[in-house]
Each structure stands twice: as C-alpha cells, then as structure tokens.
Amino acid sequence: MHLAIISTIASALVPLVYGQQNSSCPGVPGFRYGFAIDPQFRAVKVAGGLTRPRGIARDRSGRLLIVESGKGITQHAVGTDGCITGSVVLLGLASLNHGIYLSPDESKLYASTGTEVYSWSYDSTTGAVGNDQTTLVKGMRNSGHTTRTLAIPPSHPNLLVVSHGSDGNMDYPTVSPSAARAIVKVFDLNSTPAGGFDYVTQGWNAGYGLRNEVGLAFDANEMLWGVENSGDDFVRTVDGVSTDIHTDNPADELNYLGDVSKPNDQWYGYPTCYTVGGPSEIKDATFALGDQFVLAPNTTFNDTTCIQASVPPRLTLPAHSAPLDAKFDSVFQNLFVTLHGSWNRQPPSGYRVVRVPFTKANDGSFTPVAASNQVGFTDVFYPLDTTQCSAQTCTRPVAMVFDAAGRLYVTSDTSGELFLIEGA
Ligand SMILES: *[C@@H]1O[C@H](CO)[C@@H](O)[C@H](O)[C@H]1NC(C)=O
Numbered sequence: 128m129h130l131a132i133i134s135t136i137a138s139a140l141v142p143l144v145y146g147q148q149n150s151s152c153p154g155v156p157g158f159r160y161g162f163a164i165d166p167q168f169r170a171v172k173v174a175g176g177l178t179r180p181r182g183i184a185r186d187r188s189g190r191l192l193i194v195e196s197g198k199g200i201t202q203h204a205v206g207t208d209g210c211i212t213g214s215v216v217l218l219g220l221a222s223l224n225h226g227i228y229l230s231p232d233e234s235k236l237y238a239s240t241g242t243e244v245y246s247w248s249y250d251s252t253t254g255a256v257g258n259d260q261t262t263l264v265k266g267m268r269n270s271g272h273t274t275r276t277l278a279i280p281p282s283h284p285n286l287l288v289v290s291h292g293s294d295g296n297m298d299y300p301t302v303s304p305s306a307a308r309a310i311v312k313v314f315d316l317n318s319t320p321a322g323g324f325d326y327v328t329q330g331w332n333a334g335y336g337l338r339n340e341v342g343l344a345f346d347a348n349e350m351l352w353g354v355e356n357s358g359d360d361f362v363r364t365v366d367g368v369s370t371d372i373h374t375d376n377p378a379d380e381l382n383y384l385g386d387v388s389k390p391n392d393q394w395y396g397y398p399t400c401y402t403v404g405g406p407s408e409i410k411d412a413t414f415a416l417g418d419q420f421v422l423a424p425n426t427t428f429n430d431t432t433c434i435q436a437s438v439p440p441r442l443t444l445p446a447h448s449a450p451l452d453a454k455f456d457s458v459f460q461n462l463f464v465t466l467h468g469s470w471n472r473q474p475p476s477g478y479r480v481v482r483v484p485f486t487k488a489n490d491g492s493f494t495p496v497a498a499s500n501q502v503g504f505t506d507v508f509y510p511l512d513t514t515q516c517s518a519q520t521c522t523r524p525v526a527m528v529f530d531a532a533g534r535l536y537v538t539s540d541t542s543g544e545l546f547l548i549e550g551a
C-alpha cells in the first residue's frame with residue numbers, strides 16, 4: 128500500500144507491535160539488528176555491505192543514487208519489487224560525505240563535501256553522469272559538523288539551499304550570521320561566479336542560529352522545514368549553582384524556515400537560546416516542553432529574553448536523538464524523520480524512523496498536528512530495546528527518499544544497510 132494512503136488513516140496513535148521482522152530482497156541477508164515496526168508498515172532490507180551510506184536521491188527512471196561516505200556516489204537500478212537489480216560506482220570521490228540532490232529537471236546532479244558543493248551534468252534516462260565537475264559553492268568550514276545538506280525548491284530550480292552546522296558543540300561567533308555557520312544559506316545558480324560562490328560572504332540566509340540543521344524538506348507550498356541537532360553535555364547555572372540537565376535537554380527541533388526565495392534573517396536561538404525537552408530536569412524554574420531557556424540566565428539575558436529574541440521550534444524531538452533527514456509523504460500528511468541515535472545520553476534515544484502528522488491550516492499553510500508543547504511524532508521503525516543501543520547494536524537511519532510507489536528507502540550508515548519501509 129502507498130504510504131500516503133496509510134497516512135490518511137494514521138493520524139491517531141496506533142498500537143505498536145514488538146518482534147523482529149525478517150524480510151529482505153532475494154539474495155540479501157536479513158537486517159543486521161533486530162527492530163520493531165508500526166504494524167501498518169513493513170520493512171525490507173534492500174542492500175548490505177555499503178560504505179557508510181548517507182544521502183540518497185532517486186532519478187525519474189527509478190535509479191537510487193547513494194552517497195557512500197569516503198567512497199563516492201553509487202547508482203542502483205531497482206526492479207518493480209523495489210529490490211536492486213544492478214549497482215555501479217557512478218562517481219568515485221572519497222571526499223563526498225552526505226549531501227546529494229538532483230535538479231528538478233534532473234539534468235544536474237549536486238553533491239557536497241565538508242567544504243564544497245559540486246555539480247555534474249546528469250542524464251536521468253541513461254543514468255550517465257558528465258565528466259564536467261563544477262564547483263558551485265566553496266569556503267565552508269572543514270571542522271566540527273561537516274555535513275552540508277542540499278535542497279532545491281521545485282519551482283525555483285535556480286535556488287540551491289545549503290545547510291552548514293556549527294563548528295563544535297558551542298560555536299559562539301555564530302550569534303552573528305556573518306560567521307556563516309549554524310546557518311542555512313541560499314545561492315542563486317543563475318549567477319554562479321566563476322569558481323563558485325563563497326559560502327561565507329555570498330548568498331542569503333534561510334535562518335541562522337540553527338546549530339546543525341541536517342534534514343531539510345519542502346512542504347507543498349515549497350516552504351522549508353528543518354530538523355536540528357541541538358547541544359550536548361548541558362549544565363544550567365543559576366546564581367552560581369550548576370546542575371547537569373543534559374539527559375533530556377535541550378530538545379532536538381523541527382523548525383519552520385519558510386520561503387527560501389527571499390532572505391530569512393530571523394535568529395533561531397543558537398548558541399544562546401535552547402528548547403526545553405525535559406521540563407522536570409530543570410528544577411530552578413517551571414517550564415513546559417518546547418519552552419526556551421538559556422544556560423546561564425543573567426540580568427540582561429534570561430529565559431524570557433528568548434521569547435522576544437529567538438524563533439522557537441514548531442515541535443520538539445527527543446534530546447540527542449539526532450534527526451538527520453525529513454521527507455514529506457506525497458500528500459503532505461506526514462513528515463518522516465530519521466533519528467540517527469544518541470551518544471550523549473544514557474539511556475540512549477533515537478535509532479529510529481518516526482513520522483510527524485501534518486495538517487493544512489485554514490490559511491493554506493502546513494503545520495504539525497501537535498502543538499509545540501506536545502509530543503508530536505509516532506514511531507515507525509525502532510529498536511527492540513533502545514536502552515541497549517549503540518552504533519554497534521542498532522540500525523542508525525540517516526537519509527530517506529520515496530519512490531514512485533510510495534516506498535520509503537532509508538540508509539543506515541554504521542550498519543552499511545539500505546532498507547525500505549512500505550505499507551503492510
Ligand atoms: C532472520 O534472518 C536471519 C538472517 O538472515 C536468519 O539467520 C534467521 O534464521 C531469520 N529468522 C527467521 C525467524 O526467519
């Protein structure tokens with residue numbers, strides 16, 4: 128069944144079934160790690176043995192293009208059952224590490240390293256890539272968070288959106304957008320300078336104060352949404368007393384970035400204002416889920432200041448769950464989100480694929496069904512026992528792409544796997 132059809136009946140929380148599902152394409156070994164799945168769906172292992180598979184795209188002939196980090200881009204022909212019928216290395220380029228996108232007309236393939244964005248001509252009929260690598264964007268930081276997610280709004284094929292995370296956990300200079308980190312920027316490919324745009328000084332902003340907005344998705348109005356990896360090891364200091372609040376704080380985030388065809392110079396809070404993920408863990412004040420807080424309130428800047436100064440998320444995601452991709456289903460009733468999984472939390476969080484039910488408001492805009500102070504997602508694919516999860520024991524979902532039949536392909540980097548989620 129098409130996922131979009133499922134979504135129409137799935138807005139209410141459904142009971143979840145536990146137990147290992149064990150389905151894989153012919154000749155492909157089963158999943159490396161056990162998992163549970165919402166009974167409306169089933170998961171099929173499509174490939175194993177990939178080299179840190181990260182970003183994934185699909186051309187209109189149905190081929191899958193996967194960034195295997197440290198290797199390049201591999202291309203996979205797919206049969207009607209969704210299984211792979213043949214694979215080739217399309218581009219051997221070890222520096223590619225995450226971002227991949229096809230231009231809306233599929234005549235160009237874009238991919239990123241930590242420091243640059245490249246284009247190649249692409250033929251979606253034959254699957255051939257041109258020998259014409261061109262640098263579109265350069266000058267990005269080669270340290271800290273180095274995934275450079277790419278996106279293009281379908282009706283503005285000239286606008287290349289490039290996300291750039293912070294350099295490390297606390298990157299204080301990013302309080303100014305001129306630092307050009309912890310930011311999402313937009314470049315007009317109709318006026319690409321020779322040698323490419325300088326990321327720091329050129330382009331315009333699609334929001335800043337975004338610590339590490341790895342997942343980007345356009346809704347049906349081509350408004351941009353982002354999922355954010357927030358900070359680690361947080362301690363809150365009030366009147367000289369410091370308390371560890373890091374288990375459930377800060378929340379990871381789902382942010383509304385809006386229309387990328389014009390500058391969005393709003394500040395989304397990093398590195399000063401954060402989102403409460405566990406109100407009870409912050410004992411010096413009364414908070415609700417989704418409220419904004421600062422690490423060390425003082426007389427000039429405190430939690431209340433954040434209400435005036437920064438744009439809060441539209442929805443919280445669990446602390447340290449590490450959202451890496453977001454994809455709307457074809458009818459924009461669910462935003463699927465990969466939660467790669469935590470390292471900075473005991474017990475662990477994430478290691479799953481969730482969906483956020485969305486609705487169209489009276490004004491035509493899209494919004495999560497849940498309010499910002501509610502838990503607004505439901506598990507789709509998740510570990511049997513999250514408390515035991517590590518990179519060596521659980522699937523780590525990274526990036527997703529839907530096919531024409533509504534099947535959702537998902538990469539898992541540390542396990543080297545590709546699987547699909549489809550209607551049960
Ligand atoms: C599940 O898959 C694994 C690996 O392919 C296999 O060893 C095992 O026998 C399967 N279990 C069931 C119940 O089919």
Ligand SMILES: *[C@@H]1O[C@H](CO)[C@@H](O)[C@H](O)[C@H]1NC(C)=O
Binds near residue numbers: 428429431432
């Ligand atoms: C909080 O900060 C604001 C300035 O943003 C200030 O006016 C207010 O007095 C501060 N509140 C406290 C309790 O310090």
Ligand SMILES: *[C@@H]1O[C@H](CO)[C@@H](O)[C@H](O)[C@H]1NC(C)=O
Binds near residue numbers: 421425427428
């Ligand atoms: C008050 O907090 C803000 C935000 O964290 C910080 O920029 C500022 O330096 C602090 N002021 C003092 C006097 O510590």
